[in-house]
Amino acid sequence: MTDTPISGAKALINCLKNEGVDTIFGYPGGVLLPLYDELYDSDINHILVRHEQCAAHAADGYARATGKVGVCLATSGPGATNLVTGIANAYMDSVPIVAITGQVPTPMIGNDAFQEADITGITLPITKHNYLVRDVEDLPGVVKEAFYIASTGRPGPVLIDLPKDITTDEFEFTYPGRTYLRGYHPDVGIDEDAVKRAASMILDSECPVIYAGGGVIISDSSSELLKLAETIQAPVTTTLLGIGAFPQSNPLSLRMLGMHGTKYANYAVQESDLLIAIGARFDDRVTGKIDAFAPHAKVIHIDIDPAEIGKNVRVDLPVIGDAKTILQSLISHLQKMQTRSGAWLGKVGAWKKKHPLSYVQSNEVIKPQYVVQEIHKACPDAIIVTEVGQNQMWAAQYFQFENPRTFITSGGLGTMGYGFPAAIGAKVGRPDRTVIDIAGDGSFQMTSQELATVSKSKIKVIVAILNNSYLGMVRQWQELFFDERYSYTDISQSVDFVKLAEAYNLVGIRAEKPSEVPSAISEALSADRTVVIDFVVDPMENVFPMVPAGAAINQILDPGEVA
Amino acid sequence: MRHTLAVLVENKPGVLARVSGLFSRRGYNIESLAVGMTENPEISRMTIVVEGDDRVLLQVTSQLSKLIDVISISDLPPSESVDRGLALIKVAADTDTRAEIMQIASIFRAKIIDVGAETLVIEVTGGKGKIRAIEDMLDRFGIKEVVRTGRVALHRGTKTVGGEYR
Numbered sequence: 144m145t146d147t148p149i150s151g152a153k154a155l156i157n158c159l160k161n162e163g164v165d166t167i168f169g170y171p172g173g174v175l176l177p178l179y180d181e182l183y184d185s186d187i188n189h190i191l192v193r194h195e196q197c198a199a200h201a202a203d204g205y206a207r208a209t210g211k212v213g214v215c216l217a218t219s220g221p222g223a224t225n226l227v228t229g230i231a232n233a234y235m236d237s238v239p240i241v242a243i244t245g246q247v248p249t250p251m252i253g254n255d256a257f258q259e260a261d262i263t264g265i266t267l268p269i270t271k272h273n274y275l276v277r278d279v280e281d282l283p284g285v286v287k288e289a290f291y292i293a294s295t296g297r298p299g300p301v302l303i304d305l306p307k308d309i310t311t312d313e314f315e316f317t318y319p320g321r322t323y324l325r326g327y328h329p330d331v332g333i334d335e336d337a338v339k340r341a342a343s344m345i346l347d348s349e350c351p352v353i354y355a356g357g358g359v360i361i362s363d364s365s366s367e368l369l370k371l372a373e374t375i376q377a378p379v380t381t382t383l384l385g386i387g388a389f390p391q392s393n394p395l396s397l398r399m400l401g402m403h404g405t406k407y408a409n410y411a412v413q414e415s416d417l418l419i420a421i422g423a424r425f426d427d428r429v430t431g432k433i434d435a436f437a438p439h440a441k442v443i444h445i446d447i448d449p450a451e452i453g454k455n456v457r458v459d460l461p462v463i464g465d466a467k468t469i470l471q472s473l474i475s476h477l478q479k480m481q482t483r484s485g486a487w488l489g490k491v492g493a494w495k496k497k498h499p500l501s502y503v504q505s506n507e508v509i510k511p512q513y514v515v516q517e518i519h520k521a522c523p524d525a526i527i528v529t530e531v532g533q534n535q536m537w538a539a540q541y542f543q544f545e546n547p548r549t550f551i552t553s554g555g556l557g558t559m560g561y562g563f564p565a566a567i568g569a570k571v572g573r574p575d576r577t578v579i580d581i582a583g584d585g586s587f588q589m590t591s592q593e594l595a596t597v598s599k600s601k602i603k604v605i606v607a608i609l610n611n612s613y614l615g616m617v618r619q620w621q622e623l624f625f626d627e628r629y630s631y632t633d634i635s636q637s638v639d640f641v642k643l644a645e646a647y648n649l650v651g652i653r654a655e656k657p658s659e660v661p662s663a664i665s666e667a668l669s670a671d672r673t674v675v676i677d678f679v680v681d682p683m684e685n686v687f688p689m690v691p692a693g694a695a696i697n698q699i700l701d702p703g704e705v706a
Numbered sequence: 707m708r709h710t711l712a713v714l715v716e717n718k719p720g721v722l723a724r725v726s727g728l729f730s731r732r733g734y735n736i737e738s739l740a741v742g743m744t745e746n747p748e749i750s751r752m753t754i755v756v757e758g759d760d761r762v763l764l765q766v767t768s769q770l771s772k773l774i775d776v777i778s779i780s781d782l783p784p785s786e787s788v789d790r791g792l793a794l795i796k797v798a799a800d801t802d803t804r805a806e807i808m809q810i811a812s813i814f815r816a817k818i819i820d821v822g823a824e825t826l827v828i829e830v831t832g833g834k835g836k837i838r839a840i841e842d843m844l845d846r847f848g849i850k851e852v853v854r855t856g857r858v859a860l861h862r863g864t865k866t867v868g869g870e871y872r
Binding site for chain 2: 452
């Protein structure tokens with residue numbers, strides 16, 4: 144608080160500090176000069192990225208690793224439009240970020256001024272809300288609202304567009320203590336009657352399955368999920384974004400379901416008589432053929448977003464609200480539950496035994512799955528970030544995740560190039576943890592310029608490239624469904640990743656034989672800076688099991704079973 | 707099935723784009739949309755007519771509710787509400803036909819708001835059926851131009867929408 148007038152730029156810094164922001168990922172530009180001049184003296188840690196898309200992904204990774212709101216900053220026009228992919232990514236995965244963009248001065252808006260883009264118009268469908276600040280007096284309230292909206296209810300990105308004159312205008316700054324929006328009520332409470340009905344549906348079921356999504360992690364209800372599963376003796380499968388919500392070492396864990404899930408998760412869902420969905424949205428990668436999904440099951444859908452109810456599947460009982468509160472209440476109604484007959488868990492256990500995840504190990508060529516297993520062996524507590532494609536699925540399948548916020552991946556949007564900048568954000572947010580980006584050679588090349596960021600800012604992450612010289616997931620589909628016509632997916636011999644790392648004054652390691660994998664990992668772990676490991680893996684390895692597009696999820700195939 | 711929604715929104719720039727953008731990207735069809743300030747100048751009211759079954763209606767309303775600038779949404783069932791649209795119709799009229807057209811207009815309680823040597827402009831208000839009926843009647847004279855507003859609707863009786871916020 145101050146009585147003497149201050150500039151909008153200084154006020155913005157004050158607002159961010161009031162919101163507890165310690166880190167900004169950004170890139171300067173013309174209209175941001177006044178703001179960057181204030182950042183120069185500020186104790187907020189600014190990480191200079193090398194492309195604005197990566198500022199948004201880094202803020203996203205920071206948010207997923209810490210649970211706090213991530214902040215990114217870009218200049219007007221191309222700076223702002225470069226954020227778009229990162230904002231869309233955060234929107235699809237419900238990640239709380241606040242994106243701040245510079246804008247041309249208010250009198251010039253609409254005149255096609257130099258570096259002008261209508262970023263609030265462009266981001267309308269990919270933000271939870273956005274603002275164009277037209278009066279510096281509105282700035283503190285807008286920032287307060289932006290953080291409130293981004294972090295509450297179903298989280299998501301909020302964009303604040305800040306014209307240059309707003310950053311230089313002066314006013315008497317005060318920061319609002321609280322905010323009230325008559326059109327936004329994230330604290331919906333819970334419907335106790337619905338919870339009671341859920342409890343009685345659980346008591347009546349014989350073959351229940353819990354299907355947990357990213358909402359369990361967002362709402363910090365992993366311990367409640369574990370308690371519920373153990374109380375009702377129900378197996379738990381998670382979505383890709385739900386990985387980490389339930390310990391995979393627990394006997395009740397079915398790991399991931401869906402297109403590249405485990406066979407036993409998919410079988411269990413298909414045979415269940417009750418599906419308890421918690422913070423999940425019945426994405427097409429989960430459900431496969433929607434009409435054939437969980438055909439015998441009644442569906443309880445616990446979600447904070449009423450718009451998710453019935454969007455993709457018919458729901459028998461919606462329970463709207465915060466998953467943590469709902470699960471606590473649900474557990475209290477189930478305390479007196481009798482021990483369930485072991486028949487269902489016995490059946491599920493038999494599937495687990497019969498259909499484990501598997502691949503054929505080799506002594507000649509490195510199998511990508513083996514790399515993931517060795518990374519787990521060497522560093523089970525790492526935060527694993529992934530790129531998108533085969534690398535992402537192998538990471539999801541072959542690492543063993545025990546805790547929330549340890550698996551960070553682009554689920555909804557499937558953004559190649561996400562992993563490395565998100566790993567940077569995760570490491571900045573959690574400097575105490577080892578952060579490993581399990582990457583593909585295709586994805587990594589989309590954002591590899593951020594090697595400059597980690598070099599200059601002295602951030603240590605490990606980029607473990609499962610280098611198969613192909614855009615592997617597309618190549619896999621070309622092999623299986625397009626007569627092995629590998630149209631534009633061969634990216635072999637395009638870059639020497641070891642030299643690339645060295646060019647940025649970082650460490651590059653290459654492993655070409657299975658025997659070299661463990662030492663490459665341990666060398667990377669002990670290095671004092673970012674390491675790029677080029678694991679030269681079997682180029683033709685495929686992700687299995689898999690559900691072909693349009694099939695029911697129990698039609699999940701092993702190699703050789705795909706027609 | 708057709709639904710008439712009364713949506714109270716913040717009277718701010720860009721709100722119409724947020725609402726119409728939501729409809730187009732989610733694939734919901736708007737049959738008609740009318741916007742205007744309410745008795746509270748901070749709040750605008752949109753009357754949106756949408757076509758769809760109950761599931762579509764639930765999706766529309768729950769997605770609309772997610773917009774921060776949307777304050778309240780009410781479904782106005784036909785039996786409990788009154789609605790009106792307005793159309794201006796420019797119809798060819800000469801000395802031979804003018805009297806007959808004016809007679810048709812009076813039967814529909816429409817007003818003649820402009821008379822020219824070769825045309826009349828007729829203002830008609832009412833439900834969709836009435837406006838279509840007068841158009842049908844005027845068709846044979848030669849309709850030159852029609853412009854319609856979106857429909858607006860209110861509950862019958864004492865009931866209002868979004869009471870606590872207005």
